[in-house]
Amino acid sequence: MSLASSFLALVISFPAPNAALPYIEKSYMIGAVDRGIEKITVQGKEVEVYRTGAWATMVDVGEGTNTVSITVGDFTTNHTFKVAAKPAPPDPNAPKAKPKEWKKLDYCGDEPKEKPKGKAPGEITVIIDPGHGGGDTGAISPHGLFEKNANLTLASIVRDEFSSRGWRVLMTREEDVALVLTERPRLAHKENADAFISIHHNAPAANQDASKARYTSVYSWNKIGEELSKAISEKMAQSLKDELVSKGSLHANFAVTRNPEIPSCLVEADFITSPEGEEAIFSRARQKKIAEAIADGFAAWLEAE
Ligand SMILES: [Zn+2]
Numbered sequence: 001m002s003l004a005s006s007f008l009a010l011v012i013s014f015p016a017p018n019a020a021l022p023y024i025e026k027s028y029m030i031g032a033v034d035r036g037i038e039k040i041t042v043q044g045k046e047v048e049v050y051r052t053g054a055w056a057t058m059v060d061v062g063e064g065t066n067t068v069s070i071t072v073g074d075f076t077t078n079h080t081f082k083v084a085a086k087p088a089p090p091d092p093n094a095p096k097a098k099p100k101e102w103k104k105l106d107y108c109g110d111e112p113k114e115k116p117k118g119k120a121p122g123e124i125t126v127i128i129d130p131g132h133g134g135g136d137t138g139a140i141s142p143h144g145l146f147e148k149n150a151n152l153t154l155a156s157i158v159r160d161e162f163s164s165r166g167w168r169v170l171m172t173r174e175e176d177v178a179l180v181l182t183e184r185p186r187l188a189h190k191e192n193a194d195a196f197i198s199i200h201h202n203a204p205a206a207n208q209d210a211s212k213a214r215y216t217s218v219y220s221w222n223k224i225g226e227e228l229s230k231a232i233s234e235k236m237a238q239s240l241k242d243e244l245v246s247k248g249s250l251h252a253n254f255a256v257t258r259n260p261e262i263p264s265c266l267v268e269a270d271f272i273t274s275p276e277g278e279e280a281i282f283s284r285a286r287q288k289k290i291a292e293a294i295a296d297g298f299a300a301w302l303e304a305e
Contacts, residue, residue: 019081019144026058026211027081027142029068041071058211058275081144087206102258105182107189109261112224116194117302121166125193126298127185128162128171129256130155131200131266134178139203141278142211147201148176150272150281154290155199161291165299181255188262195228195263195301197294198256201281202268210273215245219252219266221259226251229265231304232297236267239293243280244270263301267294 021027029042040047040057047057059068067080104110116124130151132138138147155171162169170191172184188196204213216236220229229249237246249265257264269290271277280286 017080021081021083021144022140023063023084023086024061024142024210027061027066027068027083029057029059029070029079031070031072039072043069044071102253102255104260105185105189107186108259111261112222113194113262115263115302122168124302125168125170125191126162127188127191127193127196128155128159128169129184129196129198130171130173131198133173133176136178139201139272141272141281142275143278145272145278145282147203147272150201151199152176154201154269154281154287157287157291158197158199158294161288161295162298165295167298184256185259185262185264188259188264193262195298196256196259196265197228197232197298198254198264198266200266200268201270201272201277203273204271212274214271214274214277215247216240216270217247217250217268219250219254219257219268220264221251221253221257224263225257225259225265227304228263228298228301231301232265232267232294235297235300236269236290236293239289239296 031040042057042059061068061083063083063085065080065082067078069076069078130148132146132148132151134148136148138151140146141150152173152175156174159169159171170187170193172187173179184198185196187193202213202215202217204210216233218229218233218236220226226249233246233249237248240246252266254266257266270281270286272281
């Protein structure tokens with residue numbers, strides 16, 4: 001083994017040393033190695049090298065401290081990270097949770113706002129809401145990357161895409177700050193906005209396989225929100241048809257979509273919890289593709305009867 005390749009073999013990127021991960025049963029490991037090196041063992045077992053010029057594999061892990069040792073040629077590296085304790089399974093005898101109570105936002109009226117059909121682009125205002133922020137990280141990727149940051153990045157690209165089409169666009173946050181959920185739509189009312197779009201990346205339910213769950217979906221609460229949500233989800237489904245399943249437009253009682261007045265929806269662009277989803281989410285080309293699809297959907301909604 002040459003010195004260069006042995007050096008490359010040591011470039012193991014994730015999980016970050018001493019990362020604290022939520023409860024998972026598998027962790028995604030990726031490293032850079034020379035093409036010539038084909039035999040890589042993790043915990044003494046040979047693993048499949050399925051990316052050219054690099055390798056990636058899922059490793060079984062469990063709660064507590066995990067040390068994963070990787071051997072490439074003559075070199076062994078150890079990677080230590082912590083996995084949170086497994087959450088207790090839900091008690092089947094527990095009383096059913098009461099449906100969530102909610103009250104109308106005090107700053108929000110009852111009359112659905114009319115669609116700004118036929119208006120000049122500059123007279124149309126859209127609020128883009130990057131989900132989570134500050135201490136609320138949102139979901140966490142296999143490599144310990146936060147949903148809040150993925151949301152802000154994608155939302156900024158969506159903002160730029162909307163601006164380039166002439167629409168007036170404002171964001172609920174432009175930095176890594178915490179915002180109260182019920183306060184997010186306030187900006188939409190203050191600015192007399194025509195639409196509110198929240199940007200998120202999904203995580204699976206406890207009974208789904210985090211390494212596999214992946215699809216895109218758009219959520220809304222009422223009819224005016226649904227029209228917007230459908231238009232956006234259709235364009236996203238078209239644009240991503242070769243790479244991601246679309247679950248279309250779905251109903252959800254979210255604080256940010258529960259808006260009687262302003263058409264509101266929430267986009268779950270992909271699953272940040274699966275290795276492939278994570279890779280796609282942090283790719284520039286994919287971010288741009290989704291931003292364009294959301295803008296195309298918004299344009300289609302504006303034009304629809
Ligand atoms: Zn989220």
